Amino acid sequence: MLTILGNWVHRYFSDEEAVLLAILLVSSLLIVLTMGAVLAPMIASCIIAFLMQGLVQHLKALKIPHVVAVSIAFLVLVGFLVLAFLVILPGLWYQLKNLFAEFPRMMGEWQQLLLVLPERYPSLISEAQVKDLHDLMRHELGELGQGIVTFSIANVPVLMAVLVYLVLVPILVFFFLKDSQTILTWCASFLPRKRPVMSKIWAEMNLQIANYVRGKVIEIIIVAVASYITFALMGVNYALLLALAVGLSVVIPYIGAAVVTIPVAMIGFFQWGWGNELFWLMFAYGVIQALDGNILVPLLFSEAVNLHPVAIILSVLVFGGLWGFWGVFFAIPLATFTKAIFNAWPLADEAAQLSSQEP
Structure with a gap:
């Protein structure tokens, strides 16, 4: 058992930069959780x-x-x-x-x-x-x-x-x-002068996470404004509340849009009952979601985050449970950051090669 553990430690922590990176990550997590x-x-x-x-x-x-x-x-x-x-x-x-x-x-x-x-x-x-x-x-x-x-x-x-x-x-x-x-x-x-792993992680963060977070904020604003204009023109009660909910729903992929459908449908039902107005409300809501998913998202996120849907949902559950709304909002960037760390982490047989690439 000790031999297996020793081989694992040697494989993942033989490089001094890997040890330093692990210390920085653990220290940052402890600081955020305690302070x-x-x-x-x-x-x-x-x-x-x-x-x-x-x-x-x-x-x-x-x-x-x-x-x-x-x-x-x-x-x-x-x-x-x-x-x-x-x-x-x-x-x-x-x-x-x-x-x-x-x-x-x-x-x-x-x-x-x-x-x-x-x-x-x-x-x-x-x-x-x-x-x-x-x-x-x-x-x-x-x-x-x-x-x-x-x-x-x-x-x-x-x-x-x-x-x-x-x-x-x-x-x-x-x-x-x-x-x-x-x-x-x-x-x-x-930090050490030669830090190929940290440089690689920083480059991926700056390319994907920055674009994602900025694009997500713009998406929230555009979807919320478009929803408010649509609901206000249709005379929907509580248009501002519903528009804010629809805008924030884009934070949670695959789940947010489905969840917000319930309050939109309920407000429309209690206002108009089963009628044409309710049908047109849900139709307009569906058009907004379709335009967001098929036009707005491809335009804003040119650098797509390559994560499996299961990984996205898992990251939403984990980080949302730790930090609430902000954990949900930054779930995908944090998952991308975690993936970048795993991809860039130096193994024992790769440490020398990574070090030689740093000028």
Whole structure:
């Protein structure tokens, strides 16, 4: 047993860069797990700066000086935050409040619809089961409403921290964009001069992950805006809430679109019942999803992420369970990063060859 373990360690950790890379990965994971809440502004700023680096590079390609390009990107970020907190969030809160106020009527209609099932299919479902299901749904909705009220009252310090982050994060993003090369050079000074494995991983990250994350943000915005315009023109209630849900659904491949279909169909049903309006709503929703999958995604993601669907779903489950929404959002980039590490990891018989390739 010790011989097998020794051979495995020699095969995967015979190269000093492999050992250093393993230490860096474990240390980074421990820091995020133990100090993630404290470092949240710094991590968020790094991610946002990473997303906006593409805009800075495009501006610099137009012969715009670096400081001016960074300032323009910073103003774009501040403008988006102002738009979100002065226009989008108040609208979302108003629609969410109206939705909770309308829940009793919806529950009544839902109960009437369920009560028809025992009459038509008495062998499959009984009135007692329908009543239990209705009571369960009413209880869960009551718990949800109570949780929202409790959150709004008991988490005032958290809301104050959010306000602090709104000031701190943009400032950090500005300096990360402005001094990105200096920061990267400083970090690289602590690493070995010959680092073929890290260079290979960084190249794949910069090529695939950066394009994916930026493209995903653009996809969310385009799908959400298109959905809002469509729902608003059709007169759908809670158009902003549904548009936000449809936009965020693109974060989870293969699952998000199917899950969001339920609230879209339910809102349409409770508003119009079984009618032509509901049919046209679902048709428009299907067209949006089809255009997203067949036109928008190929345009945005020219560098396709070569991952098997099973690997994508597994990464969503694992990273989502660890870090919630952000774990889901970055599941595919993290899976790609993991794959890049496995592909570039030096084995005992490849270490010498990799080292000889580094100038």
